[in-house]
Amino acid sequence: MLSDRHYKQQLNKELARFGALFDYASIGILVAGQQGEIVLINDFALHQFGYEREMLLGKKVEILIPHHVRQRHVGHREKYNANPQSRPMGIGLDLYAVHKNGNEFPVEISLSHYSNEEGNFVIAYISNITERKKVEERLEKVYSELEKMVEDRTIQLRKALEELEISKEELTVALGKEKELGDLKSRFVSMASHEFRTPLSTILSSAFLVKHYDTDKDQPVRNKHIQRIINNVSLLTDTLNDFLSVGKIEEGKIQVREIEFDIEEHFNTIIQEMQGIMKENQLIDYRHSGEQSLVLDPSLTKHIVMNLLGNAIKFSPSGSQITIETVKTPETFKLVVKDNGIGMSEEDQEHLFERFYRGGNVSNIQGTGLGLHIVQRYTEMMKGSIQCESELNKGTTFTIIFPDNHDNP
Structure with missing residues (x-):
């Protein structure tokens, strides 16, 4: 059996290891008592919020929450303490924290709890998601612009198809027989469908992948996928322009301006x-x-x-x-x-x-x-x-x- 001295040495080593995990974690970690008082906070969290440790210890966690929701948070805290349950990150809550300088920033928070002879405690793991929010906003803008462009181009394509239908008689004369006209229309629609499918798939896959690269070091990867989106939108535009140009040529709508x-x-x-x-x-x-x-x-x-x-x-x-x-x-x-x-x-x-x-x-x-x-x-x-x-x-x-x-x- 281990001697008491040896046991204490092992225990101290384990405590030191856990202390290192807490102090050097690359995510904010905060421990609060049952009344919401901050009892532990690691260096990463202090850096996120801009405080010195002695400025937060003993203070209520509401000091880190925007003024307009602090009172409401007290009620949420008391309700959680009455029935504590682990809550993982990414469950869809739109949460914000406040820096010492008063600036608010978006966060994701995971909660867990434990009890000992000193009482009940809540552990909060806090992640600043400002950069991810910026990427999401940029993606939303790209999606919006893309949807508008696709809508506009679809209208133009539909109009071109309608114009080609109106020109059916002229095309029939040019081709000489009805079968050739039918083949032309069929190949037109088939080609349009095929040429749109590949770039649209690339756009959707790149947009999906971008949201998974949310750190500064991932910026080159984000740029690569954003460029793929831009290139494929350009490809769609060129394809539609080709289709529209053919229709205008056949209808004599292209004029030479020297x-x-x-x-x-x-x-x-x-x-x-x-x-x-x-x-x-x-x-x-x-x-x-x-x-x-x-x-x-x-x-x-x-x-x-x-x-x-x-x-x-x-x-x-x-x-x-x-x-x-x-x-x-x-x-x-x-x-x-x-x-x-x-x-x-x-x-x-x-x-x-x-x-x-x-x-x-x-x-x-x-x-x-x-x-x-x-x-x-x-x-x-x-x-x-x-x-x-x-x-x-x-x-x-x-x-x-x-x-x-x-x-x-």
């Missing part, structure tokens, strides 16, 4: 806007030669370049180079976009500009199959011609030539 603009400045701005979707270590090499000014529709030109450049980025590997060349002569303006990506087969090139068509080697890469169709139609509207040269696994080169029928001042 003005004079600086070629290099315009193209450098477009390239800068595309940086956010580039893969790791991808490089865009832009070169211009000839005259600086061009008279053309800058908006349609931007759509053409963004579609071609977006495809080059999407279908090229990380670390690859994409080349853009513009040449302005008195007679023509030439645009060349060249990549070293996956390329296309000869069979795919025969259907390249068809609506909804996608190559056989891009099934695992997101896309609507509308981008090149839009590029071709915009090119034709500005009286230009487009040519594609490609080989599987050896890249693709698009060349567009616009005639210059304007006399620059």
Whole structure:
């Protein structure tokens, strides 16, 4: 059997260990007597509330509670003491504490209790959740903006579908038979559903994960998921814009508005806007030669370049180079976009500009199959011609030539 001395030594060691757990815990711990007087409080809690220990010991716990709910808390405390039960954190109570300087901050509190020869005591574990609340508020704002954007885009898509339905007769004439029109509508709805499902799932999963990273050291992870939400909202926006653009083109609602603009400045701005979707270590090499000014529709030109450049980025590997060349002569303006990506087969090139068509080697890469169709139609509207040269696994080169029928001042 252990001697009394040895037993006391062991007991003192255990008490020292428990004391260390109390003093160095990374959560606020407070022990109060049955009348609410503070009998123990650890350093972490003192730091949270901004007090020195001697300023709190013996005081009622209501000193740490906002003035407007202190009296009510006395009743809650007395009710709890009459029937004490353990209460874990995260049960949905919206609680606030008050700092020595008077500032209120949100907290989560877990309660437990114990009794000894000195009486009954309550242990409170206090966690400051200010940063988590900030993240939740930011997420609520993102959710609200996302819901509004999805609602607006859904209305636009529904309107586009209604407009396509109204244009049924014209589409029937263009396609030549009713079956082709039915296939077009079916593929349109199917593609829209497929293209929305993946980014919406990513948005929801990222939003769910963000709420689990609520400490300062988790900020990089939070930023990563928030950026994923932003990127996928942009993807939804681009997808809807493609669908809407096709509808407007077919109805003749796109008008060419030609003005004079600086070629290099315009193209450098477009390239800068595309940086956010580039893969790791991808490089865009832009070169211009000839005259600086061009008279053309800058908006349609931007759509053409963004579609071609977006495809080059999407279908090229990380670390690859994409080349853009513009040449302005008195007679023509030439645009060349060249990549070293996956390329296309000869069979795919025969259907390249068809609506909804996608190559056989891009099934695992997101896309609507509308981008090149839009590029071709915009090119034709500005009286230009487009040519594609490609080989599987050896890249693709698009060349567009616009005639210059304007006399620059």
